[in-house]
Structure formats: C-alpha cells, structure tokens
Amino acid sequence: MLGKSESLVHPMSKSLLILTGHSKGLGRAILDHFLNKEGFDVLAISRTKLEIEASNLTQISLDLSELEVLQKELDSVFPIDNYEEFILINNAGWIGEVKPIGSLHPAELRTQVNLNLLAPMFLTNSFIKTYKFNEARKQVINISSGAAKRAVSGWGGYCSTKAALAMFTMVAAKENKSDKFHFYSLAPGIVDTEMQAEIRNSNESDFPDIEKFKGFKENGDLSSPEEVAAKIDFLISNPSKFEDVIQDVRNF
Numbered sequence: 001m002l003g004k005s006e007s008l009v010h011p012m013s014k015s016l017l018i019l020t021g022h023s024k025g026l027g028r029a030i031l032d033h034f035l036n037k038e039g040f041d042v043l044a045i046s047r048t049k050l051e052i053e054a055s056n057l058t059q060i061s062l063d064l065s066e067l068e069v070l071q072k073e074l075d076s077v078f079p080i081d082n083y084e085e086f087i088l089i090n091n092a093g094w095i096g097e098v099k100p101i102g103s104l105h106p107a108e109l110r111t112q113v114n115l116n117l118l119a120p121m122f123l124t125n126s127f128i129k130t131y132k133f134n135e136a137r138k139q140v141i142n143i144s145s146g147a148a149k150r151a152v153s154g155w156g157g158y159c160s161t162k163a164a165l166a167m168f169t170m171v172a173a174k175e176n177k178s179d180k181f182h183f184y185s186l187a188p189g190i191v192d193t194e195m196q197a198e199i200r201n202s203n204e205s206d207f208p209d210i211e212k213f214k215g216f217k218e219n220g221d222l223s224s225p226e227e228v229a230a231k232i233d234f235l236i237s238n239p240s241k242f243e244d245v246i247q248d249v250r251n252f
C-alpha cells in the first residue's frame with residue numbers, strides 16, 4: 001500500500017505538487033525548490049527514498065516501470081484534499097539502452113516504455129479523473145526532451161517515448177480547455193545529471209553523437225538542475241504567459 005497523504009495538509013499550504021523521479025538529478029532540484037517555497041506540500045515518487053525529513057514532504061517508494069503495482073495504487077496517489085492548486089510533474093525517465101534499433105533487448109525496451117510513457121500516461125489519466133471537476137487550479141507538466149522532435153541514432157526508445165508523451169499531453173490539453181487547467185510538455189534543455197553521464201559513457205559505435213555530448217560537458221554548456229527547476233517554477237507560476245502545450249526552457 002502507498003502511504004496515505006492526508007497528513008500532508010498544512011494550514012499554510014495552498015498547493016500540492018506530485019513529483020516523480022525526485023531522488024536525484026532534475027527531480028531532486030525540483031523537490032528542493034518547492035520544499036523551500038512557501039505554501040507547497042510535495043508528494044514525491046521514486047524507487048529511492050531520501051534521508052530527509054520535512055513536514056511538507058511525503059515520499060513513496062515505487063518502481064514506476066512496474067505497471068501492475070502502479071495501477072493498483074493509483075487512487076491513493078492523488079488525495080482529494082482542500083488545496084487551491086494541484087500540480088503533477090512527471091519527471092522520472094530513463095535514456096534506455098543506447099544502441100541502434102536491431103540491437104535492443106525487448107525487456108529493457110519494455111521497462112523504458114513503461115517508465116517514460118505508460119507510467120506518466122497512467123498518472124496523467126488518474127490526475128484528470130480525480131481533479132477534473134475540482135475548483136482548484138490544476139497543472140500537468142510532462143518532462144519531455146529535444147529528442148521528442150529529433151531522431152537521434154542510438155536513442156530509439158527515448159525519442160519515441162518522449163514524442164508519444166508529448167502527443168498524449170496535447171490531447172489532454174485539447175480535451176480540458178479551461179483557464180484553471182494547464183498541460184505542458186516541457187523540454188528541460190541539456191542538464192548536468194547522471195543521465196548525461198550515462199549518455200557520455202555509451203559506446204561510440206552505438207552512439208555517433210558521443211563527442212558532441214562530451215563537448216557539452218567540457219565546454220560548460222550543461223544547465224544546472226537548480227536553474228531548470230527555477231524555470232519550471234516560473235512556468236507553473238505564470239501559466240497565462242505560456243499558451244502552447246509544447247515548451248522548452250531554452251525559450252524563456
């Protein structure tokens with residue numbers, strides 16, 4: 001059973017952020033940013049639980065690629081508490097096996113599609129089901145990638161899952177047009193996280209762009225996770241400035 005989240009509600013809290021992939025990288029920076037922001041409670045889901053105690057944080061340990069478990073627990077992820085705003089950030093993701101199509105292992109591909117695509121689809125669906133008729137402001141931010149729009153050799157699973165999630169987000173936005181409900185597919189730019197280290201550790205024969213990615217790191221071209229978390233806050237705080245579903249932090 002997932003932990004109950006009723007204990008989260010605090011008199012000063014106006015917003016509930018439900019965040020996946022909070023244990024490291026960009027998710028960790030988003031977590032820290034909103035834990036330190038007044039008026040936010042955070043419900044955070046990763047496989048790893050962090051050793052931090054904060055009265056406005058509830059952590060759930062869950063492997064989001066295990067869809068049967070996720071499916072059973074979905075209803076308890078979204079509390080029907082009295083918040084003024086509910087925000088879902090689907091951030092957990094995996095670059096997958098960096099190999100050309102033809103060399104991919106089906107089991108790894110399945111894990112990647114489950115984590116990058118089906119889990120955020122399940123969570124977005126449940127979020128809408130739970131809060132559609134709630135008077136609160138609602139936002140869903142599905143973390144995308146430049147790779148959603150661009151075919152990258154070696155990233156077959158990654159490009160495909162990010163592209164499909166962007167389309168799902170656009171459909172959700174079209175079905176829920178309201179000035180109180182916003183949906184974004186947000187590319188975070190190139191961020192200095194373990195995912196980038198994993199990309200730089202690929203084999204050159206499997207990943208022709210490897211030198212370019214090593215160069216990004218060497219030339220200091222990567223954004224810090226903290227910088228990107230602050231931009232995500234700007235987006236969340238100013239939805240009227242962002243009409244399009246497809247967004248890229250490099251444009252604001």
Ligand SMILES: NC(=O)c1ccc[n+]([C@@H]2O[C@H](COP(=O)([O-])OP(=O)(O)OC[C@H]3O[C@@H](n4cnc5c(N)ncnc54)[C@H](OP(=O)(O)O)[C@@H]3O)[C@@H](O)[C@H]2O)c1
Nearest residue numbers: 021023024025026047048063064092093190191193194195
């Ligand atoms: N870094 C970049 O340059 C970049 C660029 C474009 C897009 N993005 C996107 O940004 C998001 C965050 O990436 P990142 O660079 O911060 O990656 P990261 O450093 O590898 O962190 C990934 C996060 O996802 C969680 N996660 C991974 N597998 C999981 C699973 N099976 N179940 C639950 N949680 C899982 C991890 O926690 P646990 O291991 O504890 O489960 C971790 O908190 C991803 O969606 C990624 O595609 C990143």
